[in-house]
Amino acid sequence: MFxxxxxxxxxxxxxxxxEGRHKSALLPVLHLAQEDHGWLSIDTMNEVAGVLNLEPIExxxxxxxxxxxxxxxxxxxxxxxxxxxxxxxxxxxELVQYIEDKLHIxxxxxxxxxxxxxxxxxxxxxxxxxxxxxxxxxxxYRENLTPQKIDELIDELRAKG
Amino acid sequence: MSDQxxxxxxxESIEVPKGTTILQAxxxxxxxxxxxxxxxxxxxxxxxKCRVCLVKVAQASEANPRPMPKLVASCLTQAEHGMVVENExxxxxxxxRNGVVEFLLINHPLDCPVCDQxxxxxxxxxxxxHGRSETRYEEGRRExxxxxxxxxxxxxxxxxxxCYRCVYLADQLTEKRVHGVINRGDVSxxxxxxxxxxxxxxSGNIIDVCPVGAxxxxxxxxxxxxxxxxxxxxxxxxxxxxxxSVLWMKxxxxxxxxxxxxxxxxxxxxxxxxxxxxxKEPHHWVIEGPRDMGEESVISANKYxxxxxxxxxxxxxxFVSE
Amino acid sequence: xxxxxLLEHIDVPGIQTLDVYRKMGGxxxxxxxxKNMSADEIVEEVKKxxxxxxxxxxxxxxxxxxxxxxxxxKPRYLVCNADESEPGTFKDRYLMEKLPHILIxxxxxxxxxxxxxxxYIYVRGEMMYVIKILEKAIQEAYQAGFLGKxxxxxxxxxxxxxxxxxxAYICGEETALLESLEGKRGNPRNKPPxxxxxxxxxxxxxxxxxxxxxxxxxxxxxxxxxxxxxxIGKSTGTKLISACGNxxxxxxxxxxxxxxxxxxxxxxxxxxxxxxxxxxxxxxxxGSSVPILPADLILxxxxxxxxxxxxxxxxxxGFVSGTMLGSGGFIVYDDQQCIVRNLWNFTRFYHHESCGQxxxxxxxxxxxxxxLHRIENGHGKLSDIDLLVDVAxxxxxxxxxxxxxxxxxxxxxxxxxxxxxxxxxxRNPDSCVKKHLHREMAHAH
Ligand SMILES: Cc1cc2nc3c(=O)[nH]c(=O)nc-3n(C[C@H](O)[C@H](O)[C@H](O)COP(=O)(O)O)c2cc1C
Ligand code: SF4
Ligand code: FES
Numbered sequence: 009m010f011x012x013x014x015x016x017x018x019x020x021x022x023x024x025x026x027e028g029r030h031k032s033a034l035l036p037v038l039h040l041a042q043e044d045h046g047w048l049s050i051d052t053m054n055e056v057a058g059v060l061n062l063e064p065i066e067x068x069x070x071x072x073x074x075x076x077x078x079x080x081x082x083x084x085x086x087x088x089x090x091x092x093x094x095x096x097x098x099x100x101x102e103l104v105q106y107i108e109d110k111l112h113i114x115x116x117x118x119x120x121x122x123x124x125x126x127x128x129x130x131x132x133x134x135x136x137x138x139x140x141x142x143x144x145x146x147x148x149y150r151e152n153l154t155p156q157k158i159d160e161l162i163d164e165l166r167a168k169g
Numbered sequence: 170m171s172d173q174x175x176x177x178x179x180x181e182s183i184e185v186p187k188g189t190t191i192l193q194a195x196x197x198x199x200x201x202x203x204x205x206x207x208x209x210x211x212x213x214x215x216x217x218k219c220r221v222c223l224v225k226v227a228q229a230s231e232a233n234p235r236p237m238p239k240l241v242a243s244c245l246t247q248a249e250h251g252m253v254v255e256n257e258x259x260x261x262x263x264x265x266r267n268g269v270v271e272f273l274l275i276n277h278p279l280d281c282p283v284c285d286q287x288x289x290x291x292x293x294x295x296x297x298x299h300g301r302s303e304t305r306y307e308e309g310r311r312e313x314x315x316x317x318x319x320x321x322x323x324x325x326x327x328x329x330x331x332c333y334r335c336v337y338l339a340d341q342l343t344e345k346r347v348h349g350v351i352n353r354g355d356v357s358x359x360x361x362x363x364x365x366x367x368x369x370x371x372s373g374n375i376i377d378v379c380p381v382g383a384x385x386x387x388x389x390x391x392x393x394x395x396x397x398x399x400x401x402x403x404x405x406x407x408x409x410x411x412x413x414s415v416l417w418m419k420x421x422x423x424x425x426x427x428x429x430x431x432x433x434x435x436x437x438x439x440x441x442x443x444x445x446x447x448x449k450e451p452h453h454w455v456i457e458g459p460r461d462m463g464e465e466s467v468i469s470a471n472k473y474x475x476x477x478x479x480x481x482x483x484x485x486x487x488f489v490s491e
Numbered sequence: 492x493x494x495x496x497l498l499e500h501i502d503v504p505g506i507q508t509l510d511v512y513r514k515m516g517g518x519x520x521x522x523x524x525x526k527n528m529s530a531d532e533i534v535e536e537v538k539k540x541x542x543x544x545x546x547x548x549x550x551x552x553x554x555x556x557x558x559x560x561x562x563x564x565k566p567r568y569l570v571c572n573a574d575e576s577e578p579g580t581f582k583d584r585y586l587m588e589k590l591p592h593i594l595i596x597x598x599x600x601x602x603x604x605x606x607x608x609x610x611y612i613y614v615r616g617e618m619m620y621v622i623k624i625l626e627k628a629i630q631e632a633y634q635a636g637f638l639g640k641x642x643x644x645x646x647x648x649x650x651x652x653x654x655x656x657x658x659a660y661i662c663g664e665e666t667a668l669l670e671s672l673e674g675k676r677g678n679p680r681n682k683p684p685x686x687x688x689x690x691x692x693x694x695x696x697x698x699x700x701x702x703x704x705x706x707x708x709x710x711x712x713x714x715x716x717x718x719x720x721x722x723i724g725k726s727t728g729t730k731l732i733s734a735c736g737n738x739x740x741x742x743x744x745x746x747x748x749x750x751x752x753x754x755x756x757x758x759x760x761x762x763x764x765x766x767x768x769x770x771x772x773x774x775x776x777x778g779s780s781v782p783i784l785p786a787d788l789i790l791x792x793x794x795x796x797x798x799x800x801x802x803x804x805x806x807x808x809g810f811v812s813g814t815m816l817g818s819g820g821f822i823v824y825d826d827q828q829c830i831v832r833n834l835w836n837f838t839r840f841y842h843h844e845s846c847g848q849x850x851x852x853x854x855x856x857x858x859x860x861x862x863l864h865r866i867e868n869g870h871g872k873l874s875d876i877d878l879l880v881d882v883a884x885x886x887x888x889x890x891x892x893x894x895x896x897x898x899x900x901x902x903x904x905x906x907x908x909x910x911x912x913x914x915x916x917x918r919n920p921d922s923c924v925k926k927h928l929h930r931e932m933a934h935a936h
Binding site for chain 1: 345346347348349350351352353360361362363
């Protein structure tokens, strides 16, 4: 369920668009929903449909098109590492394997403690500072990654819990 | 020069009203018009996706001299005065079309021998004309499970070419759309996302607009190959639709009911589910007489063959020997 | 040091704030535009400047603006394309993060010139933190009276919003972007009609890249002619180039169009030469979609002329021996990089990012990826190489949007210039496979 303040926020978002164009709010609202729940369940998407007065299928169609939306449960921290060409010239593939080995999971999997999900994504527009990964929901990038920086990042997130 | 414009296609000129697309103009000329797998005149916003209707605009109009020659989707590109278009007269168009058909087939199961649509499938017809004799595709094929979407309709997604017709139909003909296209790229699929029935008075029409055998009539499945049944025009008094239908008969049995299509394969009047699924007794209908299926149809030409591209499945004797 | 139009003040502490930005002359263009110039005069200056779209296609901005349907009584929109997702391109993110107000100022000036009263900046969703930076800058601009009702006491009003994407390269294509902004799947539209007639919500719309819009304030302040005085021929002004790959100094550089590729690659002001003392093998000069060129052809044209960083010089030789300036994503490969593996990687990108509407792109990109994956993993055949060329050809020019070409060109050009590398992979599968990778990179969606 969206909180009162979320609903107010959604009302503000809808006002950005002309009368009758409230469907434009769908992507921003899906981001908010994912921030609240970590992922988008059918119930969450149905709720988004209700709030924006859309048919549920319209929400499923859109949510499943965009890669940022997780349609299956994920760990608390989703590490999304860029796997595209430029990052591979500076070691992204090796780095992904380092994380896999460190967390004992493969790309697409979640650690047993539910803390981390590892995903690969396409170019994050950080090719000059690769390898790079992003962590939601604020998506601040971690750049110029090395195995040591990964160790520090994992420690930092584990400490936060 | 009022609202009529002149356009030349494969050397033949025709005057058409402003706003007419190249495809419609070619259909008016009436021979060798481009094929269309996604465009569907009765449904708004269709077209532009499959790309089998590509033609070459050799010369643009003087009023709008965009850089030409160029391949364009004839289904959506408006004819302009003085435009010169090449369809089958252009080797480039034919090569492009062969390419598109090849693309449509690489992930297609080629299961025509067991497919209900065989004999009235646009993709099968296209592959006769534009297909290669053997496939160059050696990679794995995309597969989906077939699912029932309600008691009357089966979705066999593996066969779908993503024309979006059924989605536009649901948008435009029914009150509430519950199915759509989910995911993207080559894993896009027609789906309800949650396993749901598509149920409303006009949902059965998605079967008729599907150009391939992705959406089929469950009440008909496996009863008969289409070319062993005979179509009759018939009507009944129906409060929901015009009731103008086609009964597909074997002897005295109605084995399936569809809407009537014009010579371009497009539905003339959409019929309701009650007419389509609930009235399988001949005495429910006023039978007008045999339906003329046009000379291009496999059914009347009686020339059904196996697909040109080597099929991926064994021919199931049960279905071809009758 | 080359002339800086965009990045001049990038190192000024606090330049992200409106106060500091104004102290450096920021928002003067808004004042000048709204108080002293008519909308048409601005369009005229932009035409004179010769500014070309910085999003990739290089279409003259002034001309695009003059196509906008001003006769219709529908509202008009300006939409800024900040979806930046083309591999190798990271200039817009840099600009927005470091100098948010230059984009806001550009949006106000350009919206005024186009007669738009509501404008949107569509930022790819992954840059959520950039969205926060922009939203803060917009808030400051509202407070200072540069946005909102009756800007600077005039009768011009403008509302400006930031819209997040959801993770889809295709939404950089302008009509897919508009669909996405309408809350739909990012399926590109068939064109014509172009956005100038039928854009956002079916209204006349201009879509411009971040950098294009950020150039407008300078043009207003200094005049179109002064802008046209920078650069060479039809490549006027400066361009942000994002340089990456095996170079000493990856980063975003503002260059005057017309410096030589060699200078850009080797001078310490820019890339600083190939890293680790290795040799140059190839360059993809304008983002992953443009043709790759081997070392000799990127430095000199087929006619033996020095290759310059301009639209024309990079394009010299067409697709046989030239490439494109594109979005300015400059990717450098040293002699240790594997062209086949890189191409497989790019093909996987286009396969993954195809919206899936039209058959040649939906099916063809996957086919190319699978064949390249086989070759890269030692299961290729010599005939696969020509098959790839043919599949690329059957996609190119047959699709709804240019993603088809973007997927086909890298394949065609890599095979044209590096056929021997592909043959070597087939003949000697062990030669280039990245052996130290003990697992194949996951294929998952
Ligand atoms: C597949 C594809 C992706 C694109 N991505 C971007 C992008 O991320 N940013 C951008 O500004 N333009 C992108 N473009 C170009 C836009 O369609 C459009 O031409 C551009 O935004 C126009 O702005 P400009 O004239 O200022 O360059 C892309 C085009 C295609 C076909
Ligand atoms: S070319 Fe590709 S991305 Fe563009 S519309 Fe067609 S399928 Fe979609
Ligand atoms: S009928 Fe024109 S693209 Fe499908």
